[in-house]
Amino acid sequence: MSSGQPGYAVIDLETTGLRPSWHDRIVEVGVVLLDPHGFVTGEWSTLVNPERDLGPQRIHGITAADVRHAPTFREIAGSLAGLLRGRVPVAHHLRFDLGFLEYEFARTGAAIPALAAVGVCTMTEAARFLPVAPRTLAGCCAVADIPLDGHHDALIDARAAAALLRHYLRLAHPESPWAHVLHSASALTWPAIPRTDTDPVRRGVSAERDTHFLARLLDRLPRASDTVRADPYFALLDRVLLDHHISAAEADALIALAAQLDLSRADAVRLHHEYLSALAHAAKADGVVTPSERRELDLVADLLGLGPKAVESALACGGAPRHPSASGGFRLQPGDLVVFTGEMEGGRETWEERARQAGYVPHGNITKRVRLLVAADPDSMSGKARKARAYGIPIVTPDAFARMSLSGRPTGLKRSHVVRPSR
Template structure:
């Protein structure tokens, strides 16, 4: 953990974030949210020179760091698993955080646009916007072969993964990086973990909060000095594996429909709400830890960390139906941790390592669920 994360006067200007502002054309951030930028909005091309500031100053760069990043922001109709994307933006950065280009599009969610007072995109504005299937290729081109970077990345990634699953496509994303997790690793002196606080720390001006393009710009500007600070101190980046969905459910989705072909621009919309998830208490006592090579036993406490190819709630439902207890955290009482990314730095993985909790991947867990032993004394 670093003791002093703030830039000092004797440090290179690029570490403060003040001299490395990403150029953004004024219409991109000054236009009202109700008048989103068109898909073909011209973007500035800026390429890093062969010798970025860090290299010119003789600083080494970790060989394990990714070769490129896609800084992403999506605005959505809500927070639930059946909600949809209404706008998306990507800033592509090179290995050292220099901007290469950016892209933005509104998206017709085929439902009520949700909190218009936040993102400013009304049903009228989105009526003629492209469907996600119509921008999927362009979006994928910007994400391909790069680490997805977002603020609270699990949310942006989950929304993107679901949109591609609906389109019966596989998103070209293999890893993601959350800037909240990176700020914590760097021990940045922030009052909270909001994007505005990270931006203020590096002197980055927000011009239109909750406009996907401006939020992506702000995050790209703040990510660059964080990346260079991490590189200078040899900090391991908090990279997590992105697992595309192969089995999923819309859950409480209530409405939707294809874009009206009659020219009216109107379509049926569903509600945007987040259903409560309160599971019944497991009726069986905890029999202890899972023994590798053995069977799961009813009552075992199972925690799940990271992405799963089967929708997380579906996987948890199956475990509950088999008589297992789904734990929200890992403790010394946890019987088993399920994760597809055992080398990640998530709190569950770190605690499992500390407690010696057995770990299996999703595929192995799926096989174990097929033959769960009855609880001792249950007569099963």
């Protein structure tokens, strides 16, 4: 995309919070380029890996599964600088966006020029061009009859702010309210920031790239099953299935372990069937399989990529499990340390109190003594989540932890294996 030409660069950012001084970071950038008359000449957008948790995901709707594929700000700094160079920066609440951009560029070692003096804030300018409009982007767009479908997507919001600027230019015609800043912006000196070959990443990328982990295993000749290789794989399955969800990071961990153990796709499928059979054996231990236990088995079979008849076959099997370790599992005990990370509904303090009431001990940081990490997003890239994965500490969602707390135990199938499904 051409850059450095006279005109406007309309910016929108999604961030982990409100202030860089609180260590908040950019998680998405949207840029729409306009010529001096307000006509669109290009656009660019990408998710950004903030290398921490994602903050208020209920607002921006960005998932860690997507962001894990995204470049860091350092990797996009050169491309973004190329888009902004020579142009008037525009944003709805420009001070907010420029504060984050200055902070992020400074972290890379590049001090960008002071852009506030040559910028245009569509929120501030609304007082002149839309005096009856609310200050919000949605409110201004409603008054100006500009569609805004998908608010809090950086590119969608940048397009809306660009349409607002174009609306202001039409209202001011034939005058050009910002002719002076167009000239000033083109004269600013920018540091030389090299571009990388990193491609932009948009939302939804995980659905395109993260196929079921079984399909990503090598399709080589299977080997005879043995306990030495089965036990660690079953142990990881115990942790992965604890919250009825296989996150992208957990899928990667299963693939990495399978490669380490020299397991082929056929090996993994066989172990999955043995794992399911062990759970079915535990469910039948008292002579009855309840509807809740059947739902549990169906869910595990689906998560492990087994066919719809796998549960029937597992329940029909007699005798003890081939690998007894598969019927064991993770279990919290009173006094165990539990850590929380990310922004959770009700606040982290509420969840820590719930842990205390269940007999567990909330802890501030991940150590090898911690038994469980509760994360707002199980693919979180927070320092706590990264350390938990390195230590092999299970990571579960708040909903899963709530089921553990309510039931008084974290496991379900009569033998303390998997959490019972929500009703």
